[in-house]
Amino acid sequence: MRLGASVLAGVVAATLGIGLLTGTSSASANDAVAVGPASSDRLTTPAAASTSFRVATFNVLGNSHTTAHGDESTRPSGTKRMTQAVQAINEGRPSIIGFQEMERVQYAAFKSQTGGTYGTYPGDDTDQLVVANNIAWRTDTWRLMSATTFTVPYFYGKYSRRPLVLLQNIRTGQEVYVMNTHNPADVRGNALAWRNQGVAIEAALITRLRSTHPGIPVLFTGDMNDWSNFYCPVTSRAPVHAAYGGTHAFTPTDQCSPPTFVSGKTSYRPIDWILGTPDVTFSGATRLKDATVAVASDHPLYWADATVKTPAASATGITHVVAIDAEGLTSSALTKSGGRHAPFLNSLRAAGASTLDARTAPDSTKVLPNAIGMLTGRKVLKKGGGGHGVKGSGDDGKTVASHAMGYVSSVYDVVHDFGRSTALYSSDPNAKLIKRSWSKAHGAADRVGGNNGTKKIGKSVISSTDKALTASFRKGTAHLKAFSLVQLTGAVRAGQKSGWSSKKYRSAVKTVDHRIASIVHAVRADPATAASTLVIVTASAGGKGHATGGSKKADFRVPFIVWGRGVPAHQDLYALNPALLGPGSANPGLTVGQPVRNAMVADLATTALGLPAVPGSIFDSGRDLNVAHAPVATLPHDPALQPAATAAARAG
Numbered sequence: 001m002r003l004g005a006s007v008l009a010g011v012v013a014a015t016l017g018i019g020l021l022t023g024t025s026s027a028s029a030n031d032a033v034a035v036g037p038a039s040s041d042r043l044t045t046p047a048a049a050s051t052s053f054r055v056a057t058f059n060v061l062g063n064s065h066t067t068a069h070g071d072e073s074t075r076p077s078g079t080k081r082m083t084q085a086v087q088a089i090n091e092g093r094p095s096i097i098g099f100q101e102m103e104r105v106q107y108a109a110f111k112s113q114t115g116g117t118y119g120t121y122p123g124d125d126t127d128q129l130v131v132a133n134n135i136a137w138r139t140d141t142w143r144l145m146s147a148t149t150f151t152v153p154y155f156y157g158k159y160s161r162r163p164l165v166l167l168q169n170i171r172t173g174q175e176v177y178v179m180n181t182h183n184p185a186d187v188r189g190n191a192l193a194w195r196n197q198g199v200a201i202e203a204a205l206i207t208r209l210r211s212t213h214p215g216i217p218v219l220f221t222g223d224m225n226d227w228s229n230f231y232c233p234v235t236s237r238a239p240v241h242a243a244y245g246g247t248h249a250f251t252p253t254d255q256c257s258p259p260t261f262v263s264g265k266t267s268y269r270p271i272d273w274i275l276g277t278p279d280v281t282f283s284g285a286t287r288l289k290d291a292t293v294a295v296a297s298d299h300p301l302y303w304a305d306a307t308v309k310t311p312a313a314s315a316t317g318i319t320h321v322v323a324i325d326a327e328g329l330t331s332s333a334l335t336k337s338g339g340r341h342a343p344f345l346n347s348l349r350a351a352g353a354s355t356l357d358a359r360t361a362p363d364s365t366k367v368l369p370n371a372i373g374m375l376t377g378r379k380v381l382k383k384g385g386g387g388h389g390v391k392g393s394g395d396d397g398k399t400v401a402s403h404a405m406g407y408v409s410s411v412y413d414v415v416h417d418f419g420r421s422t423a424l425y426s427s428d429p430n431a432k433l434i435k436r437s438w439s440k441a442h443g444a445a446d447r448v449g450g451n452n453g454t455k456k457i458g459k460s461v462i463s464s465t466d467k468a469l470t471a472s473f474r475k476g477t478a479h480l481k482a483f484s485l486v487q488l489t490g491a492v493r494a495g496q497k498s499g500w501s502s503k504k505y506r507s508a509v510k511t512v513d514h515r516i517a518s519i520v521h522a523v524r525a526d527p528a529t530a531a532s533t534l535v536i537v538t539a540s541a542g543g544k545g546h547a548t549g550g551s552k553k554a555d556f557r558v559p560f561i562v563w564g565r566g567v568p569a570h571q572d573l574y575a576l577n578p579a580l581l582g583p584g585s586a587n588p589g590l591t592v593g594q595p596v597r598n599a600m601v602a603d604l605a606t607t608a609l610g611l612p613a614v615p616g617s618i619f620d621s622g623r624d625l626n627v628a629h630a631p632v633a634t635l636p637h638d639p640a641l642q643p644a645a646t647a648a649a650r651a652g
Contacts, residue, residue, distance in 0.1 A: 050307050050308060050309045051169050051171075051172045051174035051307070051308045052305060052306065052307045052308075053095045053096065053141065053169070053305070053306055054092065054093060054094040054095055054096075054303050054304070054305050054306070055094055055095070055096045055097075055098075055178075055219055055221065055243075055274055055303065055304060055306050056089070056092060056094035056096070056097045056098070056221075056274070056301060056302060056303035056304075057097070057098045057099075057100075057180075057221035057222060057223070057272050057273065057274050057302050057303075058085070058088075058089070058097060058098070058099055058100070058272075058297070058299070058301045058302070059099075059100040059101050059182070059223045059272060059297060059298075059299035060078070060081070060082070060085050060099060060100070060101055060102050060106060060296060060297050060299075061075070061078070061081065061101055061296070061297040061298050061299065062078065062101035062102070062103045062106070062132065063077060063078025063079065063103040063105050063106055064078075064103060065101075066078060066081070072298065075295075076295070077105075078103055078105055078106040078109070079105050079106065079108075079109045081106075081295060081296045081297070082106050082109035082110055082113065082296070083109075083113065084292045084293070084295045084296035085106075085110070085293075085296040085297065086110065086113045086114060087292050087296075088288060088290075088292050088293045088296060088301050089301070091288070091292075092286070092288065092301065092303045094303045095137060095138040095141045095142065096135070096136070096137050096138075096142070096167070096176075096178055096219065097118075097135070097136045097137075097221075098133070098135055098178070098180030098221030098222055098274075099132070099133060099134045099135070099136065099180070100132060100133055100180075100182040100222060100223040100272075100299075101132050101182070101223075102131060102132050102133070102134055103128060103131065103132060104124060104128060104131050107120075107123075107124055107131050107134060108124070110136075116139060117138060117139065117140075118136040118137060118138060118139065119136065119137050119139045119142070119144055120134045120135065120136045120137075121134065121135050121144065121147045121163050121165050122134060122147075122149065122161075122163050127160075127161065129154065129160040129161070130149070130160070130161050130163075132182065133162050133163060133180050133181060133182055133222075134163065134180075135163045135165055135178055135180050135221075137165075137167055137178075140170070141169065141170060141171070142167040142168065142169060142170065143167070143168050143170055143615070144165060144166075144167060145165075145166040145167065145168050145175065145612075145613055145621055146165070146166045146621050147163065147164065147165045147166070148163075148164050149161035149162060149163055149164065150162055150164055150179070150201070150202075150205055151201075152181055152183065152197075152198040152201050152202065153184070153194040153197050153198055154182070154183075154184050154194070155184050155188050155191065155194075156188065156189075156194075157193075157194050157197075162179065162180060162181045162182075163179070163180055164177065164178070164179045164205070165177070165178050165179075166216070166623075168612050168613070168615075170447075171447075171448075172448070173414075173417075173418065173448050173611065173612040174308055174612070175216050175612055175613070175623075176216065176217045176218070176219055176308065177209055177213075177216055177217070177218045177219065178218075178219045178220075178221070179202070179205065179206075179218070179219070179220050179221075180220075180221045180222050181198065181202060181220075181221075181222040181223075181224075182222055182223045182225075183195045183198045183199070183222070183223070183224045183225050183226070183230070184198075184225065185225040186225075191225070192229070195224070195225060195226055195229070195230070196229075196233065199224075199230060199233050199234050199237070200233075200237065202220065202234065202238075203233070203234050203237035203238035203240075204237070204238075206218050206220060206238040206239070206240060206277070207237070207238050207239070210238075210239055210277060212623075212624070212626060213607075213623050215607075215610055216623065217276060217277050217279045217280045217308050218240070218276065218277045219274070219275070219276050219280065219306065220234075220240060220273070220274075220275040220276070221273065221274050221275075222272070222273060223271060223272050223273075223299065224271055224272070224273050225271050226271060227258055227269040227270065227271055228256070228258045228269075230271070230273065231246055231248075231256070231258040231259070231273075232248065232256040232258065234275070235248040235256070236248060236254070236256070239277055239278055240275040240276060240277055241275065241276065241278065241282075242258075242259055242273060242274065242275050242282075243273075243274040243275065243276065243282035243285045243302075243304035243306070244259040244260075244261060244270060244273075244274070244285045244302075244304070245259035245285070246258050246259035261285075261287045263287070268287060268300075270287070270302065272299055272300065272302050273302075274302060274303070274304050276306060279308055279309070280306050280307070280308055281306070281307045281308075281309075282304045282305065282306055282307075283304070283305045283307070284303075284304060284305040285302070285303075285304040286302065286303050286304065287300045287301075287302055288300055288301040288302070288303070289301075317531075317532060317565055317566065318532055318533065318534045318564065318565050318566070318608045318609060318610075319482060319532040319533075319609070320480050320481070320482055320483075320484075320523075320529055320532055320533040320534070321482070321483050321484070321533070321534045321535075321536065321605040321608055321609060322480075322484050322486060322519070322523060322533060322534070322535045322536070323374065323483070323484070323485050323486070323536045323538075323601050323605060324486045324487075324488065324516055324519065324535065324536065324537045324538075325371055325374060325485065325486065325487045325488070325538065325539065325540050325598075326488050326491055326512050326516065326537060326538070326539050327367050327371075327428065327487060327488065327489050327491060327492035327539060327540050327541065328367070328489075328491040328492025328493070328494075328495045328496070328500075328539065328541060328542065328543045328548060329491045329492075329509065329512065329539040329542070329558070329559065330500065330539070330542040330543060330554050330557065330558070331356035331357065331358075331542070331557050331558060331559050332554065332557075333491070333505075333506070333509045334346060334349075334356060334559055335356065336506070337506075341506050341507075341509045341510045341513065342509055342510070342513040343513065344513045344514070344516060344517035344520075345513050345516060345537065345559070345561065348516075348520065348535075348537065348561055348563050349561050350569065350570060351563055351569050352561060352562050352563030352564070352567045352568075352569060352571070352627075353561075353562045353563075353567050353568065353571035353572070353573050353576060353627045354559065354560060354561040354562065354571075354572070354573060355559070355560050355572060355573040355574055355596050356557075356559050357557065357574070357582055357583065357595070357596070358538060358557070358558050358559060358560035358573075358595065358596040358597060358598060359556050359557065359558065359583055359587050359588075359595045359596070359597050359598070360373075360540070360541055360542070360555070360556045360558060360587065360597070360598055361373045361379050361380050361597065361598075361599055362379060362587055362588065362589045362590060362597075363379055363380045363381045363387070363589075364380040364381075364391065364549075365541050365542070365548060365549050365550060365551070365555040365556045365587075366391075366392075366393050366541060366548060366549045367393065367428070367430070367492060367540045367541045367548055368390060368392065368393055368394065368395075368430050368433065368540075369388075369390050369391060369392075370540035370541050370598055370599070371428075371430075371431075371434065371487065371540040372388050372390045372400055372433075372434070373388065373540075373597075373598065373599035373619075374485070374538070374540060374598050374599055374601040374602060375410040375411050375412065375434065375485065375601075375602055376388050376400075376408055376409065376410050376411075376599075376602055376614060376616065376617060377411075377599050377600070377601075377602035377603050377613070377614045377616075377617025377618060377619050377620060377621060378408070378599065378616060378617060378618050378619075379590070379599070379618055379619075382404065382405075384590075386616070386618045387404070388400055388403065388404050388408050389403035389404040389405070389408075390403045390404075390433070391403075393430075393548075393549065394430050395429065395430045395431075395432045395433040396433070398433070399433070399436055399437040399442045400433070400434075400437040401437065401442060407444050408437075408616065409444070409614055409615040409616055410437075410438055410456065410602065410614060411483055411601075411602045411603075411605050411606060411614055412438045412456040412457050412483070413438065413443070413444060413456050413614070413615075414606050414611050414612060414613075414614055414615075415482050415483045415605075415606070415609065415611065416446070416452055416455075416456045416457075416458070417446045417447070417448040417452060417456075418448055418611055419450065419452055420481075420482035420483070420609070420611075421458050421459075421481040421482050421483075422456060422457050422458045422459070422481055422482065422483050422484070423457070423458060423459040423460070423461075423476065423481040423483070423484040423485070424457050424459070424460045424461070424462075424484070424485050425461045425463075425469055425472060425473050425476075425484060425485070425486045425487070426461070426462050426463070426469065426485070426486070426487035426489075427462070427463050427464065427465055427466050427468070427469045427487060427488060427489045427490075428462075428487045428489050429462065431462050431487055432462065434457075434485075435457060435460045435462065438455075438456035438457050439454075439455060439456075439457065440453065440454050440455035441454075442454075443455055443456040444456075458481065459476070459481060461473075461476075466488045466489060466490045466511070466512065466515050467515075469486070469487075469488070470488075470515045470518050470519060473486060473519055473522065474518060474519070474522040477522045477523060477525070477526060477529060478526075480523070480526075480529050480533070482609060483605055483609070486519060487540075488512050488515055488516070490508045490511050490512045490515070491505065491508050491509050491512045491539075492541070492543065492548065493508070494507070494508030494509075495508075495543040495546070495548070496543070496546055496547060496548070497546075498546075499545060499546050500542075500543045500544055500545065500546075500554065516537060520535055520563070523535065531565060532565060533564050533565065534562065534563075534564035534565060534566075534567070534605075534608045534627075535561075535562070535563045535564050536560075536561070536562050536601055536604060536605070537559065537560075537561040537562075537563075538558055538559060538560045538561070538598045538601060539558040539559060539598065540558075540598060541555065541556075541558070542554050542555050542556065542557055542558050543555060553585055553587075556587040557587075558598055560573060560596050560598065560600075562604070562627045566627075566628045567627050567628060568628070571627075573596050573625075573627070574596070576626050576627065577596070577624065577625060577626050579593075579624055580593075580594060580595060580596055580624075580625070581593035581594065581595060582595065583595040590618075594619065596625070597619050599618070599619040599620075600619050600620040600625050602614045602617055602619075602620075603617050603619070603620040603621055603623060603625070604620060604625050604627065607620075607623050607625070
């Protein structure tokens with residue numbers, strides 16, 4: 001998991017609708033963050049045109065049912081039955097499984113018997129109802145990118161958390177959302193109303209995921225305890241279809257035909273479901289209820305083969321991203337004297353989405369560490385995990401990997417390894433550390449598709465002045481790279497020499513503004529790049545007095561401007577992203593509710609290009625920074641957030 005559990009929960013919760021998602025439990029941290037190691041095998045063929053895998057759903061019959069006082073007391077205990085369950089799973093070899101009724105002793109048995117084969121989420125949570133619905137994935141096939149929970153009503157309408165994970169296929173880079181649930185049966189009274197409410201919440205969540213991340217498929221598994229009363233409502237409210245078939249024609253008469261499984265002369269109406277969004281093609285749907293499964297559970301084991309086609313180009317239509325780091329550019333510089341020192345940047349703000357209340361990394365306001373953060377999506381310090389480790393202000397002749405004591409992936413890795421081009425343009429001599437870190441000598445092996453080599457930065461231009469650098473970039477727009485980082489140093493140099501309150505600094509800001517205008521105009525000049533480019537402007541640090549690296553608001557408050565294809569005009573990034581919380585006068589740490597950060601450049605760029613998130617990234621690894629559209633309508637309110645309902649649920 002890339003974000004700390006509380007961070008991701010805060011970020012994703014508000015993005016998907018207030019009241020829909022809740023925080024993850026720290027009690028399950030060891031299991032929740034289980035990320036499978038990347039395979040050492042290399043694909044010798046070009047990048048896969050599709051990603052195929054097997055997904056399953058399995059209600060394993062909770063251990064409490066088979067105790068002396070349970071309703072299935074003649075069966076072996078849940079711990080013993082897990083042997084048969086694992087045997088059945090090994091027969092089907094699904095790479096993603098949604099479990100139901102997996103009580104804690106069964107979870108422990110599953111982990112013991114499968115070792116490190118499967119990662120799980122939420123893991124061994126202190127809440128039994130949370131453990132019951134674990135999602136498992138093969139660690140040799142998938143890595144966990146992010147995870148959180150959503151809440152639905154269960155018995156007596158009491159709300160319970162269910163898992164939602166974002167997985168990335170290690171071989172192809174394809175990402176998929178997986179959500180899993182268990183809607184209540186009627187064994188404790190008629191629960192149809194609670195099932196219906198659960199379906200409404202689940203369908204709304206799928207719809208919101210598709211609205212926010214249209215390029216990422218959604219898989220939905222679970223024991224829904226309904227046949228037509230589940231299939232027809234969910235397919236009418238969300239863009240999903242069942243692995244088992246079925247049809248739903250949206251005619252004036254709303255003709256809905258739920259699927260059945262036919263075996264011999266027997267037809268089965270499933271209540272355990274596997275569904276996917278339209279970009280998922282299902283085949284080989286199987287209902288297994290042999291002697292092994294019959295011992296393991298009172299439910300069949302269902303699985304199906306899913307295939308996701310890799311789009312030929314980004315669904316956004318963006319094929320180029322230009323990220324501009326205006327070092328030392330403070331947010332106040334854009335508004336001082338009515339904005340006359342930065343006329344172009346203010347016009348760019350008006351033409352796109354922006355905020356002047358973005359933040360640097362939570363643990364550094366130095367230029368170089370933040371520049372590395374913009375490329376990796378990471379914080380700086382290694383303490384607590386997830387930092388890139390470059391703390392100093394200058395190039396020390398080392399690499400990012402040597403500082404982190406392990407290779408650190410960047411946006412350059414992702415773009416390059418998927419066969420696209422990259423560039424670095426900088427007037428900062430410290431950019432040599434960036435160039436060195438992802439050079440042929442120090443870059444990582446390419447494990448995606450064909451072998452594109454270890455040189456992650458295809459073109460590097462390090463000039464002594466912004467003027468020369470801008471000229472180089474303008475010349476290079478004839479062959480604009482898929483991802484380019486441009487670093488301009490005029491503002492930071494003036495601030496360090498003459499002070500951020502000086503006339504010379506204001507003059508330097510005006511010159512930097514002109515340089516950025518020249519860069520954007522060069523992009524606009526070619527109709528092809530004008531129609532396919534996203535421009536991101538931010539600053540690796542602000543400044544106050546005569547230095548960066550301080551702890552004042554002017555040091556960590558920076559602008560963040562996004563302009564280009566698909567970006568609506570006159571949009572405030574916080575308004576577009578209710579999950580991102582305005583930081584006030586502070587630079588918050590890794591707590592619930594993050595602000596816009598300059599380190600979000602990395603995954604915003606990969607998202608725009610239709611590529612996976614940067615491995616190891618923390619900020620925006622869940623692909624939650626929306627710059628393209630207004631949020632969809634508010635989702636149904638979740639009564640679980642009401643104090644009275646929450647108290648009642650806890651009491652029960």
